[in-house]
Amino acid sequence: MVPLGRDRLSSVQRRLLTLSCLAVILVTASMAALYTALPEIAADTGASQAELTWIVDGYTLALACLVLPGGALGDRYGRRGVLIIGLIVFSIASAAPLLLDSPGWLIAARVLTGIGAALVMPSTLSLLTAGFPAERRGSAVGLWAGVAGVGAILGILGSGILLESWSWVSIFVGMAVAGAMLSVAAFTLPESADTSRPPMDPLGAATSALAIGAIVVAVIEGPARGWLDPLVIAAIVTGLTVAVAFVAIELRATHPLVDVRLFAHRGFGSGTAIVTVQFLVTFGLFMLIVQHFQLILGYRPLISALALAPMGLPMVVISVIAPRVAARFGLRIPTFAGLVAIGGAMLMIARVDADTSYLDLLGPLLLMSVGIGLCTAPATAAIVDGTPVEKHGVAAAVNDAAREVGAAIGIAIAGSVLAAGYGARIAPVLPSLPEPAREPVGDSLAAALEVVARAGPAAQELGDVAKSAFLHGMHQSATVLGFLTLGAAVLIAVWTPGRRRTIGPAAAAEPGGSNRVVDAES
Structure with a gap:
C-alpha cells in the first residue's frame, strides 16, 4: 500500500483529501461541541434537563436517521453536489440560534443541522474512495477514519476555547462559518456518481x-x-x-437502498459491528470523563478540552498505519487488539477515585486512543472494500449510521448507569436535607455542587458525599462499558475474517478459482 505522501498525490487528490477530512471533522465535532456549553445554555435559555438532552441528541437523531438516504442521493445525483447542499443546510441551521434562541428553536435548529450533516458525511468518504486508486485508497480511508475519530475531541477543544472569551452562541457562529467556507471550497472538487443512475x-x-x-x-x-x-x-x-x-x-x-446481503459478508458485517462498538464506548467515555474533569477535578471547559487533546495524535497516526497491518495480517488481529485496548482502558478508568490525578488518567486515555486507531480505520476500510465503487456512497452511509447509532447507545448506557449509581448512593442523604435542596441534589452532581456553593462552607460535607456518589456511578458505568467491549471483542473476533490467502494453482483451475480468496480461519 502506497503511503500518502504529498509528492505522490495530484493537486486534485490533495484537495479532495483535505476537504473530505475537514468536512468530516466538522460533522463529528458538532456532535460533541455543546458538551461544555450546556450549563451556560441552560442558564441563558431556561432549558430543562430534558430539553438540553434533545439540544445535543436532536442532531444525532437526524443524522442517524437520514445518513443512508443521504448516501444513496449522492450515488444517484452526484456526491459533490449533495456535499455542497449539505454544507449549506448545515451552515444556515447553525446560524439560526443567532436569531432564535429559545429551547424549542435550538432543538429545531440542531435537527436541521443534523439533516445537513446526513448529506455531508457519506459524501466525504464516497468522494474520497472514488478519487483514489485502489493501491492508495486504504491509506486515504485510514486518514479519514482517524480524523473522524478525533473530530469529537476537536469539537470539545474548540468550544472550550470559544467559551473562554465569548458566550455559547459563538460555538454556533463558528460552525456556521466553517460550513460556509467548506461549501465554497467544495465547488473545486471533481464530481462522481453511480453511472448507472439507479432509481431511488x-x-x-x-x-x-x-x-x-x-x-x-x-x-x-x-x-x-x-x-x-x-x-x-x-x-x-x-x-x-x-x-x-x-x-x-x-x-x-x-x-x-442497501443490499442487506452485504451484511453476510464477514468483512462488511464485522466492520459495521466494530465501528458501532467503538463509537458506543468512545462517546460513553466522553460523557463520563468531561464531567469528571469539570466536577471532580474542577477544570474549566478549556482545560477539560485540553486534557483530552493528547488522545488525538496516537489516534490519527495509528489510523493511517492500521489498514496496512490489516492488509498484511487480516482484519481480525488489529481490530481485536484495538477493542481489547479500549475495554482495558475503560476498566482502568473504572478504578479512579477522588485522589486520582490527571496524570493517572492520561495512561488509560492514551491506551484508548491507540485502541481506537487500531480498530476503526481497518473496519471502515472493510466496509468500503465490501462494496463496488459505484455504491460507495451507501457503504459510507452504513459506516456513518453505525457510528451515530453507536454514539447514541453509548451515551444512553453511560448516562443511565451513572444516574442509577449516583441516585443509589445519594438517596440516603436526601431525607436529612431541606425540601428545596432535595430535588437538585438528587438529580446530579452539578446541581448538588450549586446547592453547596449557595449554602457556603457549612455544606462542604454534602459536596463530598455527592462527589463520592458520582464516582460510584462513574465506576459502574465505566465497568459496564469495559466488559461490554471485551465481550464484543471476543464475539466479533470469531466473526471477523483473518488473513486472506489466495487459492493455489490446482484450485485455480476450478471455475472461478483464479479470482477467489478465502479467509484463513486459524
Whole structure:
C-alpha cells in the first residue's frame, strides 16, 4: 500500500483529501461541541434537563436517521453536489440560534443541522474512495477514519476555547462559518456518481429512517423515563418491527437502498459491528470523563478540552498505519487488539477515585486512543472494500449510521448507569436535607455542587458525599462499558475474517478459482 505522501498525490487528490477530512471533522465535532456549553445554555435559555438532552441528541437523531438516504442521493445525483447542499443546510441551521434562541428553536435548529450533516458525511468518504486508486485508497480511508475519530475531541477543544472569551452562541457562529467556507471550497472538487443512475428506493429510505429513529429515541428517552415506560417500549417495538420490514423490503427490491446481503459478508458485517462498538464506548467515555474533569477535578471547559487533546495524535497516526497491518495480517488481529485496548482502558478508568490525578488518567486515555486507531480505520476500510465503487456512497452511509447509532447507545448506557449509581448512593442523604435542596441534589452532581456553593462552607460535607456518589456511578458505568467491549471483542473476533490467502494453482483451475480468496480461519 502506497503511503500518502504529498509528492505522490495530484493537486486534485490533495484537495479532495483535505476537504473530505475537514468536512468530516466538522460533522463529528458538532456532535460533541455543546458538551461544555450546556450549563451556560441552560442558564441563558431556561432549558430543562430534558430539553438540553434533545439540544445535543436532536442532531444525532437526524443524522442517524437520514445518513443512508443521504448516501444513496449522492450515488444517484452526484456526491459533490449533495456535499455542497449539505454544507449549506448545515451552515444556515447553525446560524439560526443567532436569531432564535429559545429551547424549542435550538432543538429545531440542531435537527436541521443534523439533516445537513446526513448529506455531508457519506459524501466525504464516497468522494474520497472514488478519487483514489485502489493501491492508495486504504491509506486515504485510514486518514479519514482517524480524523473522524478525533473530530469529537476537536469539537470539545474548540468550544472550550470559544467559551473562554465569548458566550455559547459563538460555538454556533463558528460552525456556521466553517460550513460556509467548506461549501465554497467544495465547488473545486471533481464530481462522481453511480453511472448507472439507479432509481431511488423511497420505501427503503422511509423504513430505514423510521427504524433507526425509533431505536435512537428509545435509547435517548430510556434513561430519563425508565426502560419500562410505555413510550420507550413503543419506540423499541416500533424500531424492531420496522427494521424487520426494512430487511424484507430490501431483499425484494430491484434497486435496494442497501443490499442487506452485504451484511453476510464477514468483512462488511464485522466492520459495521466494530465501528458501532467503538463509537458506543468512545462517546460513553466522553460523557463520563468531561464531567469528571469539570466536577471532580474542577477544570474549566478549556482545560477539560485540553486534557483530552493528547488522545488525538496516537489516534490519527495509528489510523493511517492500521489498514496496512490489516492488509498484511487480516482484519481480525488489529481490530481485536484495538477493542481489547479500549475495554482495558475503560476498566482502568473504572478504578479512579477522588485522589486520582490527571496524570493517572492520561495512561488509560492514551491506551484508548491507540485502541481506537487500531480498530476503526481497518473496519471502515472493510466496509468500503465490501462494496463496488459505484455504491460507495451507501457503504459510507452504513459506516456513518453505525457510528451515530453507536454514539447514541453509548451515551444512553453511560448516562443511565451513572444516574442509577449516583441516585443509589445519594438517596440516603436526601431525607436529612431541606425540601428545596432535595430535588437538585438528587438529580446530579452539578446541581448538588450549586446547592453547596449557595449554602457556603457549612455544606462542604454534602459536596463530598455527592462527589463520592458520582464516582460510584462513574465506576459502574465505566465497568459496564469495559466488559461490554471485551465481550464484543471476543464475539466479533470469531466473526471477523483473518488473513486472506489466495487459492493455489490446482484450485485455480476450478471455475472461478483464479479470482477467489478465502479467509484463513486459524
